[in-house]
Amino acid sequence: MTNLVATQRRGHTLVDGMPRPGCPERVIKGIFLIVICSLVVFPFIGVISTSLATPQEVTQAGGFVMFPTQGISLTAYRSIFAGGTVTQALLVSGFVTVVGIAISLSLTCTLGWALSRRRTVGNKALLMLVLVSLLFNPGLIPTYLVVQQFGLLDSLWALIIPTCVSAFNVIVVRAFFVGLPGEVLDSAMIDGASEWKTFRYIGLPLSRAVVAVIGLFYGVSYWNSFFHALLYINDASKWPLQLVLRTYVVNGVEIGGQDLGVAGEVLPPQTAIQMAILMVSVIPILCVYPFIQRHFAKGVLTGAVKG
Incomplete structure (x- = not known):
């Protein structure tokens, strides 16, 4: 003292x-x-x-x-939004991100809920399958052959379906659901609520923090992904924004007026166009993150070791 x-x-x-x-x-x-x-x-x-x-x-x-x-x-921004490659790529990235988040959250949350309920048929076997997929990657060539076999080449679904469920995110969501008060869930079941209603009206409202963070993870992953488009998409009109960014900014390929939809007009310097494309690719994430930030710490620490 x-x-x-x-x-x-x-x-x-x-x-x-x-x-x-x-x-x-x-x-x-x-x-x-x-x-x-x-x-x-x-x-x-x-x-x-x-x-x-x-x-x-x-x-x-x-x-x-x-x-x-x-x-x-704003000359550079007017050029890239004139209806050419960048505008089309922005629409593709927006579609892939929005639809991908919806599908991924639906599958991840329902699978995480099923794995958190002990009376689910095949619970342990399914959990082991998820863990195996987390530890062992199938590889590039087998994945490409599966996408080709299902006829997804040159399709926007090739940018969504192969990565729509992350084993890591499923484990995080499951850990959150396991930590929910059992008394609340049991009382709902006693009152006659089905498993689906318990999940929809109790499980999901209590897990808004982890759902928001997992949604952010999926959104950033879909928005920033270019490698899958590089593998599966041959039609330039279906390129996402990040592949356009890689082609015209990282690789330094000169973008012409025909690509931007302003053929015959005097273009701004290539550097200005490249920096404008870079800003367009960054701004959406910067705008969304402040709304998710208050849930971020709680959602990220879900399932962490507590001392």
Whole structure:
């Protein structure tokens, strides 16, 4: 007790039983965090600035503008939204993401609920099958042959069905359902609720946090996926936005007026168009994340080891 009082008198307030870091430690941590944040923020500012800078300023700067000084121009965005490849890819990515999230959440939540109920027929065998699929990947060639056998090549369903259920997400949802109060579920069953009604009116409302986070995981996965489109999609009109981003930004392929739907018009510099495409691919996730953030910590820590 004497040591505790002495520590508080010296200005080292205890936080969770540990002495508060001294001033030098806090200064070093602050500098470190500022440096890390700068490494993330400044390139992002450069991308935004280049996409919004005037074509003349981008040309004068040699392709990359950190802070536009000659005004703001939406020429690059008007070019990519003129109805060409980028617009079509944005619609494809939106369809794949929305439909994929709906299918994935439906299958994941129902499977997780079934695995959490001990009286489900074949519960242990099904759980073991899920765990095996989590530990052992079938491989690229077998997966491609299965997609080909089902006639999904050059179809948008090839971007959804092969990855619509994640074994890891099923385990997380199952762990959450197992942790629900058994008394509440038993009382619903006593009142005559069927298994489906118990799941729909009790299980799902109590699991909004984990459903929101799993939905975010699926959404980011569908939105950012390009590899499956690279494998299964040959028709350029069915390319998702990330494959367009990889082709015209990462690989540096020049995008022409015919690709953008503005043939015959003077295009902005390629760098401005590339940065505009990059911003379009990032903004949807940035807009959705703040609404999910309040559920994120609770949903991610579901099933974690507690001490």
